[in-house]
């Protein structure tokens with residue numbers, strides 16, 4: 332892995348790709364709500380055909396947002412190990428948990444692979460991919476400012492119950508916003524330490540003590556700069572008149588227009604179809 | 613330019629680099645860069661912000677591998693994936709911008725010794741090297757080795773970081789904006805130490821800078837990067853002399869040169885191609901003594917100070933690498949290679 336320091340390459344969360352498509356221009360509150368509903372319905376859909384249809388819709392979203400699919404695929408890459416491990420565990424052990432449901436394909440000791448466990452594996456893998464695609468389209472087409480307004484707008488009703496909605500929205504926004512920044516910082520730190528002889532990821536995986544020690548030169552400076560950065564951010568916000576808990580007006584007012592409502596209804600219809608349509612298998 | 617010369621410790625030929633290649637955020641940074649670093653020289657890389665300087669120097673020790681083109685360090689081709697990258701990183705010591713961020717050990721001595729200990733070098737030798745490296749950057753070994761790294765000034769931290777790279781005993785020292793953010797005194801001190809390393813220890817030095825005073829003080833060769841190309845290449849003297857014809861380089865002149873130009877525009881016959889502080893002082897003194905004032909303009913100038921620029925061999929302290937004259941020409945003029 333020598334020479335491979337491009338961490339930002341695989342991080343799509345928190346990045347914004349402005350293409351000016353209809354998806355980009357949609358009202359952020361409705362977009363968030365539609366995305367949440369869509370993800371919910373993906374998690375409720377447990378038929379093969381339904382998930383294939385869901386995947387097609389996700390791919391269509393990329394086209395609609397004019398975001399190259401390669402970008403969604405690179406966001407998928409870091410998740411592959413999780414998907415694989417999950418799939419293997421489910422394949423091996425799911426058949427036992429729910430009794431002898433469906434046809435048994437393979438049985439050896441405590442391992443039992445049934446048609447039900449195969450279904451769970453395929454469906455959950457597809458779901459995982461669909462959700463990553465949907466979230467990628469959402470974050471790539473929504474700037475941080477829009478995301479904050481969206482979250483805040485949707486949570487506003489809770490504000491009446493004394494929930495600190497604005498503070499919550501701000502925390503989420505800052506966290507997401509700084510993911511690429513920290514990836515950049517980490518990249519720079521890895522390069523700087525490699526320049527003076529450090530090596531990362533070369534120790535054997537079982538040698539946990541050594542591998543842990545290997546990351547000290549990264550973690551310690553990163554914590555340091557993170558704390559400094561947090562302090563600077565707080566100062567910069569206060570210097571520009573930010574007072575926690577104070578009522579604020581927004582520079583941009585979001586008003587859901589006719590097109591936003593039509594798109595939202597289309598999203599709701601798709602979500603409902605995914606859950607309630609009688610997919611044959 | 614592609615051929616490698618025996619006296620050249622590092623050559624870069626037709627180097628291209630694109631960040632995030634193959635993604636929609638692809639960002640081209642270098643387009644066919646050619647550059648030669650003779651052993652023992654002190655090379656400045658300057659250029660507008662975003663011109664690709666940091667990208668270029670990260671190729672020197674293999675942090676970035678050539679996507680196209682070649683980088684050769686001491687005969688080793690870095691485009692070859694089999695090349696021993698640890699050996700390259702030991703030969704080419706790279707100090708990042710704001711290197712004080714990378715200090716992580718609690719004690720100064722431990723932080724400096726990190727690299728060689730990592731390489732498995734015996735402790736006794738590491739101590740010897742650390743002593744040398746700390747001496748070079750001006751940190752007293754016995755006093756500083758057990759100091760806490762968190763209770764140090766910015767200038768001291770930078771010295772620690774520099775020592776942490778020097779302790780690897782590199783043959784080439786590459787510095788990215790070494791004096792950025794330092795106070796004037798620390799800046800002058802650091803520059804003097806870098807210069808001593810180059811002039812007396814024979815270390816090859818490459819540095820990135822935005823400060824023309826530093827370039828005038830340290831460099832014997834300058835490369836100007838503009839939008840990922842080498843836009844100019846020559847001695848500092850040639851660069852400062854060519855600035856009028858080359859506004860595209862977006863390079864300012866050092867204050868000394870500005871002073872001489874101001875005098876010149878007031879009718880003093882000063883040599884505006886001189887740029888180091890002692891040279892400028894001589895010119896100004898000559899102008900002040902009336903030798904070359906507007907009144908004396910009609911008389912032919914006398915004395916060695918007025919020697920025509922072509923006979924100028926540079927001040928005595930300016931050591932030419934391997935006794936050769938630094939090859940000097942502007943890329944765009946298409947001159948044949950000077951050697």
Ligand SMILES: Nc1ncnc2c1ncn2[C@@H]1O[C@H](COP(=O)(O)OP(=O)(O)OP(=O)(O)O)[C@@H](O)[C@H]1O
Nearest residue numbers: 631632639640641660661662663664665666667668
């Ligand atoms: N990690 C990165 N990912 C993507 N693009 C990058 C990255 N680092 C640099 N770039 C881009 O590459 C180009 C050259 O950057 P580089 O850092 O080499 O410039 P520089 O000459 O060192 O500038 P400065 O004087 O500001 O340090 C810039 O356009 C920059 O935006």
Ligand SMILES: [Mg+2]
Nearest residue numbers: 665666667788
């Ligand atoms: Mg830079």
